[in-house]
Amino acid sequence: MKNSSNETFHLPKLERQPFEPRALKSIVLSSITILSAVFACVPLFSVLIMLIYRGGKRLSFELFYALPPTAFETGGGFGNAILGTLFMVGLAALISVPFGILAAIYLAELGKYNKVAQIARFCAKTMTGLPSILAGVFAYAAVVLIMRNYSAWAGGIALSLLMIPVVMLTAEEAIKMVPQAMKDAAFGMGCTQTQSLVKVILPVAMPGLITGVVLAVARAAGETAPLLFTALFSDYWLRVNEPTASLAVLIYNYSGMPFENQIELAWAASLILVLMVFILNIISRAIGGKKRI
């Protein structure tokens, strides 16, 4: 007869059991997630590699200061398009950042529960899904037809229409993420609404605000359709009241041309556009990162 106390007493198995069903399941599942994550990077890297391969060989200083070549010319660059993109995206940011952030403050704090805020939020959400070409058509009707000319202004305004909802909705999220307890503390100390926003809420929300602005700028910098109706293109240096070149429209125009030189320039312009967005991302991380907790 066995000792009963011996029978009930088991040493717990603490060693790993890699071939048990639950261990196998977890190995399989985590491998799938890793694979999916890796797969998500494939498109980005293939685009990057292709851009570096096809556009990299034309990279030179000439690109930045020369004007676009004519049909059978060799060489040339697209300094005017870089300048045009910077100007129009800059203008769009100048309009959409203050506007979007102020609207977000209303949505997230001041008018949290009221109808106006709900309607504004709904409109912004709808606008993020707006086909970008419609922003172009709108700016064409609202600016180009009235000024009677294609211009950098019209281009900037068209881009700002696309940026506002992105800035607004990401900023709203960022402000909402600030813990309620911290907001309470600000009021408890005797802050007015403005003081609590400026001294407590916005500094904490800053990394999120910056991320939103960068996302919006990156989106605007690559948009072609809204500029086709508003800024058009130009072979000359930036004059704000006249048709204006941009990298996106240059890529669109030149990639379809039957000339080797222009096609090469289109690749180089694509590479530079991607690099510009990339650098912006890094700068914003450097700024936003400092503020992080």
Next chain:
Amino acid sequence: MLMEAQSQQQATKTHQYDAADVVLDCQAKQIFYSDFLAVRDSHVPIVKNKITGFIGPSGCGKSTVLKSINRMNDLIRGFRFEGNVHFHGMDIYDKKVDPVSVRRNIGMVFQQPNPFSMSIYENVAFGLRLNRYKGDMDEKVEKALRGAALWDEVKNKLKNNGLSLSGGQQQRLCIARAIATEPQVLLMDEPCSALDPIATRQIEELMVQLKERFTVAIVTHNMQQAQRVADQTAFFAVDISRGGRTGYLVEMAPTAELFSNPQEELTKEYLHGEFS
């Protein structure tokens, strides 16, 4: 008629104080969160240079009453306060009163530590900067941190973020932040619930020191703490007889009297339950 009957009943519950000693007189007839009646018929006089303790079971409306005293609840949607709170001859719920000024004179320490995401130094200096304090900031910050029994732990890392501190340290930082501006009345909602016994003792000593210059109201679940620090104690309970869960003041009296000789049956039961 009903109102009269209630105020009669009120008079028996609340110990009578000399009007001149009452710095802040909270008469909460009804406090609502939207349709929910959270607190009714609670008259809590807060006596100058004394510590008033709020005790009672969880959910009986201690925090609600405390926050009503400096209009913190204004920020909650659907909140409604019926009654009045007299402070320096004004009703702080009067339309003419600016709630921001009320909060600058009646400081608050919350149930959960909530430091700002900024340096320890700036956390403490926050209220002083808000009030455009022009004097020696370093001195004020050190004094407040010493008062909150935190100075020795943070004096070498004043530039670190307040959120990098431990929970108990964060709560003491919040206390330092609240006392730095020397508000006339300091409301504390379970300030010691995240603290170890040593820090708790330090905070209790601080409160006793503070009452020489200020007036303190403190919510606590710790009966020993109430007995140690509170001069007056208000006992709240939940009334479920009318269908809801409405909190109300059962009895308020000098602490020793309330603990040794409670007038109400409920108070006896609660204190008995706590101690057995």
